[in-house]
Amino acid sequence: MKPRRPLDPYLLLLPSLAVLLAFVIAPLFFAAKTSLYRWDLLTEARFVGLGNYASLASSGQLGELVGRTFGFGAIVVVFGTTLGLALALALDRPGRLYAFFRGAIFSAYVVSWVAVALLWMWILDADSGLVTVVARALGLPTLSWLGDPRSALVTIALVTVWKITGYAMVVFLAGLQAIPPSLHEAAALDGAGAWRRFLHITWPSLKPTTAFVATTSLIASFQAFDVIRVMTQGGPVRSTTLFVYAIYEEVFVNLRVGKASALTVVFFVLLLGLTGLQLWAFRTQRASRPREEEPA
Amino acid sequence: MAKLEIEGLGRTHPGAKRATLVSIDLRVEAGEVLVLVGPSGCGKSTLLRLIAGLDDPDGGSLRLDGRELSGVPPQERDVAMVFQGYALYPHMSVRENIGFPLRMRGVGAAERAAKVEEAAELLGLGKLLDRKPTELSGGERQRVAMGRAIVRRPKIFLFDEPLSNLDAALRTQLRVEIASMLRRLDATALYVTHDQIEAMTVGDRIAVMRDGRIEQLGTPREVYEAPATSFVAGFLGTPPIDQLEVEVKRGHALVAGLELPLPRGLSVAGRAVLAFRPNDVKVGASDEAAPEGWLSWVVAVEATEPLGAETIVHFSVEGRAMRAVVPGFFDASLSETVRVTVDPEKLHWFDAATGRRLVAAASTRQADAEGAP
Numbered sequence: 001m002k003p004r005r006p007l008d009p010y011l012l013l014l015p016s017l018a019v020l021l022a023f024v025i026a027p028l029f030f031a032a033k034t035s036l037y038r039w040d041l042l043t044e045a046r047f048v049g050l051g052n053y054a055s056l057a058s059s060g061q062l063g064e065l066v067g068r069t070f071g072f073g074a075i076v077v078v079f080g081t082t083l084g085l086a087l088a089l090a091l092d093r094p095g096r097l098y099a100f101f102r103g104a105i106f107s108a109y110v111v112s113w114v115a116v117a118l119l120w121m122w123i124l125d126a127d128s129g130l131v132t133v134v135a136r137a138l139g140l141p142t143l144s145w146l147g148d149p150r151s152a153l154v155t156i157a158l159v160t161v162w163k164i165t166g167y168a169m170v171v172f173l174a175g176l177q178a179i180p181p182s183l184h185e186a187a188a189l190d191g192a193g194a195w196r197r198f199l200h201i202t203w204p205s206l207k208p209t210t211a212f213v214a215t216t217s218l219i220a221s222f223q224a225f226d227v228i229r230v231m232t233q234g235g236p237v238r239s240t241t242l243f244v245y246a247i248y249e250e251v252f253v254n255l256r257v258g259k260a261s262a263l264t265v266v267f268f269v270l271l272l273g274l275t276g277l278q279l280w281a282f283r284t285q286r287a288s289r290p291r292e293e294e295p296a
Numbered sequence: 297m298a299k300l301e302i303e304g305l306g307r308t309h310p311g312a313k314r315a316t317l318v319s320i321d322l323r324v325e326a327g328e329v330l331v332l333v334g335p336s337g338c339g340k341s342t343l344l345r346l347i348a349g350l351d352d353p354d355g356g357s358l359r360l361d362g363r364e365l366s367g368v369p370p371q372e373r374d375v376a377m378v379f380q381g382y383a384l385y386p387h388m389s390v391r392e393n394i395g396f397p398l399r400m401r402g403v404g405a406a407e408r409a410a411k412v413e414e415a416a417e418l419l420g421l422g423k424l425l426d427r428k429p430t431e432l433s434g435g436e437r438q439r440v441a442m443g444r445a446i447v448r449r450p451k452i453f454l455f456d457e458p459l460s461n462l463d464a465a466l467r468t469q470l471r472v473e474i475a476s477m478l479r480r481l482d483a484t485a486l487y488v489t490h491d492q493i494e495a496m497t498v499g500d501r502i503a504v505m506r507d508g509r510i511e512q513l514g515t516p517r518e519v520y521e522a523p524a525t526s527f528v529a530g531f532l533g534t535p536p537i538d539q540l541e542v543e544v545k546r547g548h549a550l551v552a553g554l555e556l557p558l559p560r561g562l563s564v565a566g567r568a569v570l571a572f573r574p575n576d577v578k579v580g581a582s583d584e585a586a587p588e589g590w591l592s593w594v595v596a597v598e599a600t601e602p603l604g605a606e607t608i609v610h611f612s613v614e615g616r617a618m619r620a621v622v623p624g625f626f627d628a629s630l631s632e633t634v635r636v637t638v639d640p641e642k643l644h645w646f647d648a649a650t651g652r653r654l655v656a657a658a659s660t661r662q663a664d665a666e667g668a669p
Contacts, residue, residue, distance in 0.1 A: 186383035188370040191400035204387040
C-alpha cells in the first residue's frame, strides 16, 4: 500500500519511536558514554577511557558474572522446559481434576516475584522453615539453603523454575493440542506404542514449542532481579550476584556509575549475540518446521 | 487376508442421548471389500474405529481370523487404516511415512527400503519419495496414505472416507485405482463413505447404515434394485428415487387420480409408499396410449437439464416434484405436456408406517439376469 502523503507512516510511528528513543536507545548511548568515565553521581565525572572494562576483566569479576549468569540460565532453561513438558504431558487430559491441577500450577506464574520470594524464604528458613521442620521430624540433616554459598544459586534457580514452569506447561499444552489426534491414531495403527508415539510424533511436533519455551525461560533467567533482591541480596559471598543485580549494586550501593555502565554495555552485547543466535535458530527451525496438513 | 466377524457390537458415546451403534452383526469374508455407507452420524466411522481399536465397544465381539480383538491395543491388531485427512506425519518424508509401519515392526533398513520402493512403484510415487507431505498435492497425499497402509500387508484395510477431501475429477480417478488395487492385492477391506457412487463402484457388498443399525446388506445390485427399505431406496441412485405415499383400497392403489392394481401376492391395508427411479420413467407424447397396468400421467414439463448423455426432465404430480431421466437430448419447451409412464415391474412398494419393502419387485428380473428359471 502506498501512503497518500509520504510522511503519514512516520507520523503514525512517531509515538512508539519517541518512547523507544527516550527509554531504550538514548539510555544505551548514555550508558556507553558513561562507561568511559569514573563517576560517583556526586562529584565531577572523570574520563578514564576503557579503564572500567579493563578493571572488570582483570579483576575476574566479569568472568565470574558471566559464568554465574549462564549457569543460572542453564538450570532454569533445562529444568523449566523439562518440567513444563512433563507436566503438560501428564495433565493433557479431560476432567475437572486435571483442570484444577493445570490452574493451580499456572497460578504460580501469575503471583508477583516478591510474593514468591517471601513465600520461599519462609519455606526454606534454616531455623523454622517448612523444609527444615519436616527434615528434622524425619531425622534428616538440615541445610541452610540460602545461607550456604554452594546451594544459594541453585536454590534461587529452582525457585525461578517453580514460578515459570506453569507458563511453560501452558505453552506445551497448546502445542500438544495442536497435534491432530489422527496422527497418534495413525501411529498406533502403524504399530507404535505410547513411548514410540511420543518419540516419533509428539516430540518432533513440539520442537518449535520447545524452542519458544527455552527462549522465554532464558530471557526470564537473565532478567532475574526481584527474587535475588528479596531473598539473598546477591550473597552469600556474592554467590547469587547475577548480571542485572551486579549492575544495580554498582550504581546504587557502590556508587560506581562508570563500572555499572560498562557492565550494562557488556550485558547488552551478550544479549544481542544471544538474540542473533535465537533468531537464526528460529529461522532454520521455521524452514524445516512441520506444518499442519491442510485438506486439498 | 483375513475374515472379520462382528457380533452384537454396540457403542454409546458418554453423554450421548442415543446409541451410536446398536448391536451390529456383520461378516466380512477374506478378500472381500465391504462398503459402509450412510448419512452423517449413522455410526459408520464409529464402527471402523472400533475395529481399529481407536475406540472401545460397550459390548459384543470382534474377531479377526478367529482371534478376539477386545482389549487388544491398535498397534497389536494388524489393521491398517487410511484416514479422511490422510494423517501423514508432517515432519517425515514420503519415504519415511511409508516406511514407518515397517520401522515400528522392526523390519531392517534394507528390506524396508525395498518394500517402500515397491509400494511407491505400485502407487506411482517413485519420484516423490524425498518430499515432505506439505509439498504434495491432495491426490499425492492420498496415495502416500495408501502406501503406508499397503506396505506391510495387514490382515485388513480400513478406509475412512479416503476421497472426501479431493475434487470430483480426482475422486473419480482414485476411486477406480483403489478398487483395482484392492482386488489386485486380494485384500479384505472395510470402506466407509457417504458417497453412493463410491459405494456402488468400490464394494463387493454394501452395508447401508442408518441410526446405528445396518439397514441393508447386499451386493450393489441387490441394494440398488431391491432396496429393503424406503430409506435405502432414497439413499442410493442419482437422481434419487421418487416416492409417493398412496392409499390402498380393494387391491388397488389410488395414485394421483389413477387406480393402479397392486402386484400379485401383495396385501396392504391403508397406506403404502410407491417409489420409482427417474431412470425407469419413460417420457412420450401426451396423446400416446400407455400400456395396460402401467403408471401413467400427462404432465407439464417444468424444466430440463441436458447433461449430454442424458437429460433430466422435471415435472410434478399432485404438487410433488419428480424427475425422469431420458437418454440423449430431449427437446421440449417449458409447459409442454408429455406422458410419463412407469413399467409396474419397476415399481417399489414400501410399508408407509415402517418403511419396509412390501414386495420383491425386481425378483423376477433379477432371476432372469442370473439365468435362473
